[in-house]
Amino acid sequence: MYIMNPLDPKEFRRQGHMIIDFLADYYQNVANYPVLSQVEPGYLAKLMPPFAPLNPEPIETILQDLQHQIIPGITHWQSPNYFAYFPSSGSTAGFLGEMLSTGLNVVGFNWMSSPAATELESTVMDWLGQALKLPKDFLFSGCGGGVVLGTTCEALLVTLVAARDKLLGQIGRENAGKLVVYVSDQTHCAVQKAAHIIGIDPENFRVIRTKRSTLFTLLPESLLSSVQKDVQNGLVPCYLCVTVGTTSTTAIDPLGPLCKVAKEYGMWVHVDAAYAGSACICPEFRHLIDGVEDADSFSLNAHKWFLTNLDCCCLWVKDPPSLIRSLSTHPVYLENNASESKQVVDYKDWQITLSRRFRALKVWLVLRSYGVANLRNFLRCHVEMAKTFEELVKQDKRFEIFVPRNLAVVLFRLLPSAVANIGNGRLQNGSVKIEDVANEINRRLLDSINGSGTVFMTHATVGGHLVIRCAIGATLTEKTNVIMAWKVVQEHADTILNNEIKSKFGIY
């Protein structure tokens, strides 16, 4: 038996419609699944045959296995009861864009390989940059430009390489060991990984401490004193990552003052607005990136909170030639007249990989299908829901809001005072500290709610405190889900605290 045509239009149509229906049903029912998958490690290996099949299997069989073997092992990021990490905000438009990209299946490494892929990307990056009111020098319509990458990790890696090479071009390769990269202890771990990859000496990776009293933001004076010390020691400041919306607590580093310090020392400043960047299309949140005019590069993940299915990181740079100098390749097999004319963008020289998907279609469909005004309302709606959740937490005196809410992530915990009745013996004889008991109980609370499958939240550990994060932004989440989520938290807290008290008094 031989497949005559694996792209037979009739069969493509039949099977494609089946998958659309499968996914539409999935969205209809996703609220009924346990949000966090409850399977055990190795569950799937037990269900799978040891070898790939020799002969074709019908799509109907495969879809049955998908439903019965794969779906139970899915953690449902699209569930309305998903409040973990950051959202992975899918949408119909984002999905359609990816379908088109996958269906056309062009490999847009350079302009010639599909001019529309390159030109649409430049267009939508300018559109989105304008919606964010990025300074004109980040746009193609200025003298900068934007590129759609997969993830922020890539944006960090390419800007780090560009920053490194730009500086070494001035001071000489032999000084590579002197370059210093600055982050805060709240910066995403991807910067450290990227710095390691490009060969920054681990001794020169500067992690600056933040404090709860200053909301876990990177303080310009802390940066300055760190930089001054390094310069005195003969080191060379190279790169600063400023975060607008940190992973643990959505802290907003003060961009303007930090840029001022960095610029004085000739550093490249990258603004990682992976999460919070999307919200900056709303005038009332745009101030979060005030000062971006002094940065060198800026990125956000449209797959986090901009209705664009994974993966989609938008990166703008002021000086594309500095990226291109570091990342361009000129193999003879890719030579072509368009590239030689220098009239076109060849995006392969803006990224790590050569091959690239036509991701701009996703951004184009999202912007056109929903419109900027509508997208603003959508984001505002999440922020409103987060306010609702925050108010509910505040009404329960056993809990505290750990840091003031920015945007749509609420950080809360059971207060040490609420757990003071617990493990009293251990507390009184001094063998444990009240904060440790609080951390332990908050972790048990989180494990308990996640184990129930009704909601999924994750934790942050900041300043020694374990805190529960409720990140609102899944596309299907509505106010009722948020109210229910809080009810779940309270019920599990009741059970845990009551059981502890019962156990203290020997009641089983």
Next chain:
Amino acid sequence: MYIMNPLDPKEFRRQGHMIIDFLADYYQNVANYPVLSQVEPGYLAKLMPPFAPLNPEPIETILQDLQHQIIPGITHWQSPNYFAYFPSSGSTAGFLGEMLSTGLNVVGFNWMSSPAATELESTVMDWLGQALKLPKDFLFSGCGGGVVLGTTCEALLVTLVAARDKLLGQIGRENAGKLVVYVSDQTHCAVQKAAHIIGIDPENFRVIRTKRSTLFTLLPESLLSSVQKDVQNGLVPCYLCVTVGTTSTTAIDPLGPLCKVAKEYGMWVHVDAAYAGSACICPEFRHLIDGVEDADSFSLNAHKWFLTNLDCCCLWVKDPPSLIRSLSTHPVYLENNASESKQVVDYKDWQITLSRRFRALKVWLVLRSYGVANLRNFLRCHVEMAKTFEELVKQDKRFEIFVPRNLAVVLFRLLPSAVANIGNGRLQNGSVKIEDVANEINRRLLDSINGSGTVFMTHATVGGHLVIRCAIGATLTEKTNVIMAWKVVQEHADTILNNEIKSKFGIY
């Protein structure tokens, strides 16, 4: 106006079905489009509004613009008349897998974030590894393992970092400047880019010459003499990239003997089988990777010639801990019991980025929908078509097969003897060389056929010769397309050669 629900199942279903029909129609008609897009640089900017729309637009309008504005700027990699670069081999199963990945939209950075995403990936990588008869120590069922990345560029970068760090762990970071990376002049440019990114001294990037007489393969004796010289100069051999199916001519580097040299000097050997790897599921081609048992890592692009839509690079390594040591991160916000148990794979530590799509679904659907036996036949069919094309070239004495065909890429050119009647004046007075005239005419021939839009081929420049590449492997290509393609080449050759002769004799 406000979108109530951007994932409304009813609207998702309606629009999803529209896109399926759009793409099915596209496949039906794709042979009618000019294969290489004929637009001019900047064509799209003229058609696009300067700003993103403020208000939603209906999908019907967007699809009209897609058809009239975007499709003309597409180079049709899915056309049956596409013979350029390497194929981008899409299929219904590959497409469905990507739809499911996009629809479920999970962010599978670690096991817990979606156990099925991790476990299915480990399963299909073992399945595919077994189908390739990779040694057991590359499989999870041995003590190695595989990961699905986006592209070979990533596979090269992660293995280079692992190789660098493994070696520096032995000889000390202070010797980073001594590490040497070895490639041939036919190796993909991605290795040089990756070496640059990780900070290998450009002086220590060794590009070993190949020759036409030895089929542009990397000779073990050339490697050995290069390595010996470096070692004598106090340098430290670090990494060798062996290519099975080079980009320009699909040369097959002799894996076994090269590994022998590399192992003697403690180098990491990566096998880049981006193109040719897929064919090794056929017993008659498996010998191309004989010797892989002595390599450290092996990768192929399933999106090139394995019916898996872009992007999908399969990488196997013998020693996963060496990857993980270089690429792991342990942020507190990702701590979880499963990771701490060390019973699970966390694929974030096998790659550059944190976030990752559920690409294993594509591989799973391709393997199950088509079956291994059928996939073998599919690849064989392309090889047969390439044989047909090769035979046709051989029958026309104006042309030569430039290097013996491996698999499904044919390299050919108009012979210098065929162009000897051209530019004779210049040839006779010695102002040009016959080989330069041949290169010029072959380039004009290629531009002419590509400009016609009827087929798309690309060139290679090897050993000073410009050669035309006919890469067969687009999913829709049938024997009639191949025969037609050769007819197109001949017709354009006739025209060019006749015009030249007319112009020589002053006939216009």
